[in-house]
Amino acid sequence: MPSCGQSRLPGRSPQGGTGRAPAGTPTPAPRTHRTPLHPGAWWLWALGLGTAATRTTNPLLLALLVTTSAYVVATRRPHAPWSRSYGAFVRLALAVLLVRLAFAVVLGSPVPGTHTVVTLPEVPLPDWAQGIRLGGRVTAEALTFALYDALRLATLLVCVGAANALANPSRLLKSLPGALYELGVAVVVALTFAPHLIADAQRLRAARRLRGRPDKGVRGLLHVGLPVLEGALERSVALAAAMDARGYGRTAEVPPAVRRTTAALTLGGLLGVCAGTYGLLTAEGGTYGVPVLLAGLAAALAGLRLGGRRTLRTRYRPDAWDARAWLVTASGVAVAGLLTLAASRDPAALHPGVVPLVAPTLPLWPAAAVLIGLLPAFITPAPEAGTDTRKEPT
Known part of the structure; x- marks a missing residue:
């Protein structure tokens, strides 16, 4: 403590020094704000991997796609509650595999085979159920075909789970066109309320167990379900009041000609997308599939842009589509x-064959092409430890 009459000058220590760090002391670097990646880029990257999964049934390539998405999620997933959905999608993919194999065992498969694994007792069916059988001979070829087919769908689910774990849903809502704002709000509210319902149910069940009351069965479900529904209703009413106070649902005056043009472009674009997708999936429509699909997408985007004129809203700190977003999208x-x-x-x-049954091989250049999907793990910023990458206003 300085004595009476002794003043402490700004920038000086009580010993008379300047109060500055000694020469040679390293100055801490200022913290820089790392701008997160645009959420739309994560979805386009994941959809690119999912599209690649639909083009092959090779289990080695599909496993490489799953590994690629899992590595990106492990290194770039932010520390937020909404990013914990990846494990649920992985469990769903495993369930798809088991269900598909169970159907192949119980209901049989149209794929012929000579390597019998097990023979189940067959249930006779009436004549009107021709083509369906219960039980019978289960072959290795049928199981392999079912495994390849289920693994493709499971890989697609894992890629969608990667997008859910990497893209912030509230920031993705801000990036939607104005015409889809109401639909996006409904989806985000549903995705946000689901974890709250699960947390409320777990909390109430734990409280009943501590009090020695049953938390399972019909009785436990009735005693737990009513408070959970009551809490969900209270949150819904509070959310509706908050949205009404912020002017949600206001629309601008749009001329009738613009409304009719918007409806025609949107409807025609969606029909073009459906026709182009059908053409890509069939061998006869390979010539017109891509042009019709691109024309439909262009018309639908124009309709969405015109439809956004009726929505009155502003964006707080809009996400920029920078060079990293282009690179991540290009990799997918x-x-x-x-x-x-x-x-x-x-x-x-x-597409390795199953009749005759042969071991799949890993093609080199398609495998190298899959590894391009690892690019986001090296060019995007790592998440901050213990916090979300970006706080959103409530």
Whole structure:
């Protein structure tokens, strides 16, 4: 403590020094704010990997796609409650595998085979159920075909789970066009309330167990379900009041000609997307599939842009689509495009046969194309430890 009459000058220590750090002491670097990646880029990257998964049944390539998405999620997943959904999608993918194999065992498979694994007792069915059988001979070829087919769907689910774990849903809502704002709000509210319902149910069940009351069965469900529904109703009313106070649902005056043009472009664009997708999935429509799909997308986007004029809203701190977003999107599109090219040039490598039963091999350049999907793990910022990458206003 300084004595009476002794003053402490600004910038000086009580010993008379300047109060500055000694020469040679390293100055801590200022903390820089790391701008998170645009959430739309994560979804486009994940959809690119999912599209690549639909082009092959090779289990080695599908496992490589799952590994690629899992590595990106493990290194770039933010520390937020909404990012914990990846494990649920993985469990759902495993359930799809088990259900598909169970159907192949119980209901049989149209794939012929000579390697019998087990013979189940067959249940006779009436004549009107021709083509369906219960039980019978289960072959290794049928099980392998079911495994390849289920693994493709499971990989697609894992890729969608990666997008859910990496893209912030509230920031994705801000990036939607104005015409889809109401739909996006409904989806985000549903995704936000589901974890609250699960947490309320777990909390009430734990409280009943501590009091020695049953928490299972019909009686436990009735005693737990009513408070959970009551809490959900209270949150819904509070959310509706908050949205009404913020002017949610206001629309601007739009001329009738603009409304009719918007409806025509949106409806025509969606029909074009459906026709183009059908053309891509069939062999006869391969010539017109891509042009019709692109024209439909352009018309739908124009309709959405015109439809956004009726929505009055502003964006707080809008996310910028920077060079990193382009690179992440390009990596997913490159994986999808190269796997599609490989499926047309070397279909035997990407679709290994099951009759006769042969071991799948890993094609080199399609595998190298899948590894392009690892690019986001090296060019995007790592999440901050213990906190979300970006706080959103409530």
